[in-house]
Amino acid sequence: MLEAVVPWVADALVLLGLLILTLAVWGVLRMDNVYASLHAASKTTALGLGPLLIAAGLENGTILLRGLLVLGFLLLTAPVAAAAIARAYWRKYDQTTRPSNRQPEASVDASATADQHVASPD
């Protein structure tokens, strides 16, 4: 009984993962703001690959363990990579061109140099 259900569960998980990954690509195509694109891309990475990796390992314990290893690694690294891209974009384009940041000139300079010192102790 339970053996007969397993392939159908794997099918459902694969289709769910594909749906979430499609939503990720569609979100990146649709959003014209980089932060919104990152929002769409980074969250769906782990959420879409999780069902795919679990579906691959439903009939084989070795594949399941290795898939969970890959999934844990992705859960750890996907937010860090997205934060790195967002931080780089902010430092390159938004930090100095925003009017709200530019108004008090002296304090912006002070905070920028302080941030520089914190970011790069060399």
Place this chain on the structure above:
Amino acid sequence: MHVMVFYIATLWLALLIAVGVALTLRARTILLRVLGLEIVTTMLVGLLALFAGGRDSPHYLDAALVLALLAFVGTLAAARFDAEGRIF
């Protein structure tokens, strides 16, 4: 999983990879290009997981793990280098 679902999912993921490559090629800034490469890597890891399940072989997941690790390091290095002009 069933064979038909395996084929359909493989074709669909290949289509998503093609869209990701087009997104990477048409990006306006370097950081958008890095984001496109991140998406392509995600889809490739999904494709390798699908093959591990469909072919019933765990060795595809080794390649998936290495790919995810290298993409993570590359994303960090490229983003830092683009924003600050140096990596470390």
